[in-house]
Amino acid sequence: MKTLLLFLKGGNYNRFATFMLLIILLSGKSFANINLSSISGKVVDGKTHMPLENVIVLINELNIVSKTDSLGYFQFSSVKEGRFTLRISLIGYKSTEENVFAGKDDLTNLLIHLFPEALYSQTVIITGEHPTSAFDNLEKASHVLKDRDLQRDIGLTLAATLKNETGLAMRSMGPAPARPVIRGLGGDRVVISEDGFITKDLSSTSPDHAVSVDPFTAERIEVIRGPRILCKTSSTFGGIVNVIKDEIPFKIPSGIKGSAGVFGESVNNGLMGAVVTEVPVYDFVFRGELSNKHAGNLTTPIGSLNNSDLETLSYAGGLSFVKEWGFLGVSYRTFESDYGVPGGFIGAHPNGIDINMMKHQLNTRLNINLKSEFINSLDINFSRNYYRHKEFENNNLIGAEFALYDYSGNIKVNHSTFGFFEEGIIGLTLNHRDFKVGGYVFTPHSNSFNAATYFFESFHLGKIDFQFAARYNFDQVKPEFEKSDSKIGHIRNRFFKTYSLSLSAVYELWQDIHIGTNLSKSSRIPTIEELFSEGPHLAAYSYEIGNPDLDAESGIGNELFLFIINNWFYSLINVYYNSFSNYIIPRNTGKINYSTLLPVYASSGERAFITGIEAESEIKFSDELKFSFSLSYTYGELKSLRSPLPAIPPLKGLLDLQYSSNNFSAGISSEFAASQNRIDKFEQPTSGYFIWNGFSQYIFITGEFVNSITFNAENIFNKEYRNHLSRVKSIVPEAGRNFKLTYKLYF
Structure with missing residues (x-):
């Protein structure tokens, strides 16, 4: 100095x-x-798309931190050129990492989604208060369609949205009456629910009946398997498709939020629009929803499928009172649909059948957070449903009419750690159903009653995680009148007492590799139609014969699986075998009822087995590029006859190559299926196929709004192919070349 x-x-x-x-x-x-640039972006709730404040954003390599403001924005200034990993975290949310490249130009408009750590589900509550189990990782990595993937795969129906999920197929009788099939099992073995409330319609009873659920307003769709399904159903071999919308809000948002969207596709001139909003007022939250869709006749590579149009209107309102102790809420939904069932084949009306359906559903829920030494929370819900269904012939006459009044209640206790049991569920459910039939259908008016108790528990011993569940059912099926001299047998009051069990175990073989097994005992009572039907069902193009002596369906199943997951690779392989001592099935007898010219289908209980394999994998070649594939194969056989089970999907799969960079993603994929020649006596074989699809998706921010645009091209080369589970495959193939455009705005 x-x-x-x-x-x-x-x-x-x-x-x-x-x-x-x-x-x-x-x-x-x-x-x-040294090139310096800035990195900036926005962090939003992955479920609500609302901005998140005070989120910690860390650049790992530079050890510098930024925090989001009240609008969810963060920024780093004077960052040198290079590749960096951003770690994003907020209390109550699952931390995530994003790989970014800072170049000569500023990196702006990054959009990052954080998902709540506590995953609220109507069938089980998983919280972040305990160490994550292998089951949690397995459930989060598979069987859930949400966020970008949900928008990419959205279709006009729930089945169309899920058709490429591993292990799932689509049963159909035209575009509108389509329903998911799991591992070759359909009907009420596959339960469909919204926010945990089981959907009350007749889609499980016949192939011409549509599902009363609109997937476009869903926030997440999950496929539930394993022990947890016993909280809702006694059938352990199928599964639950739960569409999550949160119609009864359970938390107060920081402000008005919602979404609006439109969807269009070229193959049927389809157009769909929806708006959803949540409005908080002090301790109350109101949720409103409105959706409408229209579709014309389906275009195929060989022409148009007449009478395959669809028009649906759905609206709902929900109101909740939310406090620290929990919430009390109610919701009301109306679902209206008009759709066509195609004709033009043997047993069918030349111009098909038109169906008008309507459902009104009232749901209530009370959730109390007790947080006591033993009980975490108490959940009480009640549901009332009215369902009406009319089938019109081409001269506008009613061929069949159905009405269903259904009342359901459920009390569920979510308990905390007790002994070596971790969080679990104990519950009781009651159901009453009033089933009425009119027109030219001769099934008697009937009532059914169900009372069930169940529990679900999880625990671990060393490196092994366990889940165990049990369910006991008491059922009564009561026809309006006893009829001892009926052509099909003694129509009478029936009682059933059944139980179901399921145990899953997962062992950590190495850090990223787990193996596991599931053992289950399944049961299912016959439906009213399987017991008491006697007459034509025009829209299903069948003459149906019930069996009033049927016993309950019962079976034992086993599943083995291998699960691998790390930062660059994911794989899940399942092998399963389900053996039925009494498999209830309506089979085509090969006979024709000559007064109606309809093929006769008769219900029976058979010894059978279904076995198969499922595999899905994802490989990340880089931060931007990944390849995934899935494969599903199902094999079914009637043991006593040593013949194939009907309506078993063929070997099918999906190949997918996807590029993602910040807010843009694009990819190509291929759906494929093998031929199906293992068929029942009166069933038609189908050929294999290989079709190509493509998509692109861009998510961007305008002010406080999040925008998403998705473009899909399906069956690009207009390939002619047929779905083996389609009842109209004999007259027309599946959809031809199709372009879809989806836009959603989140506010």
């Missing part, structure tokens, strides 16, 4: 100025070799 002062006193100002200028120039030259 003294030397510097002497230097300045000596009048060497010019020398000093020259010296400082030289340092600056040299520094500038060295800094010029």
